[in-house]
Amino acid sequence: MKYIEEFRDSNLAKKIISKLKKVKIKEATYMEVCGTHTVNASKFGIRQALPKNLKLISGPGCPVCVTDNRELDIAIEMLREYEITLATFGDMMRVPSSYSSLEKEKADGKSIRVIYSPIDALNLAKENPEKGFVLFGVGFETTTPMIAHTIKVASKKRIKNFYVYSVHKLIPPALKVLVKDENIKINGFLCPGHVSVIIGSNPYEFIARDYKIPCVITGFEPLDILQGILMLVIQTKEKEAKVEIQYKRGVNKEGNKVALELINDVFDKSDALWRGLGIISQSGLVIKEKYSQFDALKKFPVDPPLVKKHKGCKCGDVLKGLIMPYNCPLFKNVCNPLNPVGPCMVSSEGSCAAYYHYAS
Numbered sequence: 222m223k224y225i226e227e228f229r230d231s232n233l234a235k236k237i238i239s240k241l242k243k244v245k246i247k248e249a250t251y252m253e254v255c256g257t258h259t260v261n262a263s264k265f266g267i268r269q270a271l272p273k274n275l276k277l278i279s280g281p282g283c284p285v286c287v288t289d290n291r292e293l294d295i296a297i298e299m300l301r302e303y304e305i306t307l308a309t310f311g312d313m314m315r316v317p318s319s320y321s322s323l324e325k326e327k328a329d330g331k332s333i334r335v336i337y338s339p340i341d342a343l344n345l346a347k348e349n350p351e352k353g354f355v356l357f358g359v360g361f362e363t364t365t366p367m368i369a370h371t372i373k374v375a376s377k378k379r380i381k382n383f384y385v386y387s388v389h390k391l392i393p394p395a396l397k398v399l400v401k402d403e404n405i406k407i408n409g410f411l412c413p414g415h416v417s418v419i420i421g422s423n424p425y426e427f428i429a430r431d432y433k434i435p436c437v438i439t440g441f442e443p444l445d446i447l448q449g450i451l452m453l454v455i456q457t458k459e460k461e462a463k464v465e466i467q468y469k470r471g472v473n474k475e476g477n478k479v480a481l482e483l484i485n486d487v488f489d490k491s492d493a494l495w496r497g498l499g500i501i502s503q504s505g506l507v508i509k510e511k512y513s514q515f516d517a518l519k520k521f522p523v524d525p526p527l528v529k530k531h532k533g534c535k536c537g538d539v540l541k542g543l544i545m546p547y548n549c550p551l552f553k554n555v556c557n558p559l560n561p562v563g564p565c566m567v568s569s570e571g572s573c574a575a576y577y578h579y580a581s
Contacts, residue, residue, distance in 0.1 A: 228442030229265070237447040242272050244454045250276045250406055251453050252399070252542050254392065255413035256283040256570020257441045263579035265443040267450075275450070278542040279575075281395050281498065282413055284360045285312050285568040286540060289494045291528045292388045293318035296357055297326055298523035299386070305521065306332040306349075308342035309357040316564045319529035339364075339371035346375075346383035355517045358387040363415040365389050365506060366480035369487035372508070372515050384517035387506055390493055392416050393424045394504035400432045405542055409435040409453040411446070414468045421476030422464050429462040440468040487512055496564070497537025536563035539572050546576040553577060 253259055259279045262268055268277050281287045297318055300307055307323070314324045314335065327333040332352075336342050339356055346354040358368050368385060375383045392413060399405055412425055417438045425436045435456035439449030449467045456462065466472050484506070493505025508516040534556070535549035546552055546565065556562040558574060565573035 225442070228440070228444045230444065233444055234270075234447055237444065237451055238270050241275070241447075241451055241454060244451075244458050246274065246454060246458050248274045248276070249408040249454070249457050250278060251409045251411060251450060252278050252280040252407050253411040253439075253446075254280040254282040254396065255411070255415065255439075255441070256286075256568065257415070258282065258411055258413070258439065258446060259572050260570060260575045260579075261441055261443060262446055263575040267443060267446055268580060271450070275454070277411075277450070278545070279539065279572040280399065280410075280542050281495065281540045283540075283565070283568050283570040283572070284364075284390060285316060286536060286564045286571050287390055287395075287495045287497070288313070288316070288359055288388055288564065289496045289528075290317075290319045290530065291494060291525065293323075294320070294525040294528065295518075295523055296355075296386060297321055297323070298525040299355060299517065299521045300326055300331040300333070302523055303353065303521045305353040305355050306334055306345065307355050307357055308334050308336045308345060310337075310359065311335045312568045312570075313357060313359060315561060315567045317531060317562065317567075320526065339368045340374070343371050343375055343380065343383055346380055347378075350382055353382050353384060353520070355521065356383070356385045358385045358389055361390055361392055361413070361416050362419045362484070365488070366419065366477075366483045369483040372487050372512055373483070375515060376512060381514075384515050384520050385508060386517040387488070387508055388493070389488070389506040390495065391490070391504050391506070393420075393427075394501050395495060395498060396425070396428060398498055398501055399541065400428060400434055402541070407434060407542065408457060409437070411449050411453070412436050412438040412464075414438060414440050414445075414471060417466075417468065417472045417476070419477050419480045422466055422472060422474045423476070425464045429464050433462040435462050436464045438464070438466045438468050438472050440471065495540075497540040531562050534563040536565045536573070539565050546573040549573070
C-alpha cells in the first residue's frame with residue numbers, strides 16, 4: 222500500500238457497487254462488528270449506495286459502548302473510596318455511568334489522567350511511587366496484548382503501585398449470542414479487522430460451521446468494506462457459509478502468536494457483562510493469580526450502588542442490531558454528542574455518533 226487513496230478510489234467503488242447490483246439474491250442483512258466499519262460505512266456513504274435488497278446493520282463492535290454501567294460505576298466508586306489516580310483512554314471520560322461520569326468526577330476533584338498507551342499509566346506510577354495508579358482496562362482483543370505486556374513489565378520491574386481494572390471483552394462469544402437470538406436476523410458478518418489481526422480467522426469458524434452464516438474479515442477503508450460485502454453476497458448467492466479473509470494484508474488464520482501468548486500468560490477467561498447482551502459466558506478476561514498483585518478489584522474492593530439505567534436510552538438494542546440508531550426515541554433531539562445519554566453517542570466508534578454525524 223503506497224497511498225491511502227488507493228483504497229478510496231471512487232471509480233473502483235462504483236465497479237464494486239455495480240457488481241453488487243448484478244448478483245441476484247433476495248433481501249439480506251449483514252452486520253458489521255467493528256466500530257471503524259460503522260463509522261466509515263456511514264462517512265463514505267456506503268449504506269446509502271448499497272442495493273435496496275441489502276441492509277448493513279451495526280453490532281457490538283465498540284468496546285466503550287459495550288462497557289456496562291456497572292463496570293463504570295465500579296471505577297467511579299474506587300475513585301470515591303480510595304486515594305488513587307485512574308488512568309483511562311479518553312473516549313471513556315464522557316460515558317454516562319448510573320449516576321455520574323469520569324468527566325464529572327474529574328470536575329469534582331477526583332484524580333483522573335487520560336492516557337494514550339497502557340505504558341503511559343505505568344510510567345505515571347513509576348514517577349509517583351507514593352500514590353496508587355489504576356489503569357481502566359477497556360477493550361477487545363486488540364488492546365489486551367498491550368495491557369498484558371504492561372503488567373509483565375510492572376512485574377519485572379517490581380512496581381508496587383500500579384494496578385489494572387480489567388473489563389476486557391472477547392468478540393467471538395458475543396457473536397455466538399447474536400446468532401442464537403431468534404429476534405436478530407443476520408445473514409452474514411463483516412468481522413472486525415483489528416481484532417482479527419490478533420486472533421486470526423479460526424475463532425469464527427463455528428459461525429459458518431454450526432450456524433451456516435457467512436463471515437468475511439474486512440479492512441477499514443471504503444473499498445475494503447465494499448469488497449467484504451460483495452464477498453458476503455456471493456456466499457449468500459452460492460448458499461455457502463465459510464470464513465473468508467478480505468483483509469489479507471493484516472490477517473491470517475492463526476493470528477498473532479506473540480500477542481496471543483501474552484494474553485494467555487496474563488489473563489484467564491471469565492464470564493463478562495455486556496451492555497445490551499447481558500452476562501456472556503467466557504467472554505471476558507481477568508488477571509491470573511500469578512499477577513494478582515496488579516488486580517485493582519482485589520486491591521480496591523468496592524460495592525457500588527444499584528445500577529441505574531437511563532430512561533429511554535436504546536443503546537443495548539442498537540448494539541444487538543435490533544434497531545437503527547435513529548429508531549431510538551432520544552436520538553438527535555435529546556441525545557447528541559453535546560449531551561450524550563448513552564455511550565453509543567459518546568465514542569468516536571459508536572453507532573449513534575456515526576449516524577448523527579454522517580447518516581442522519
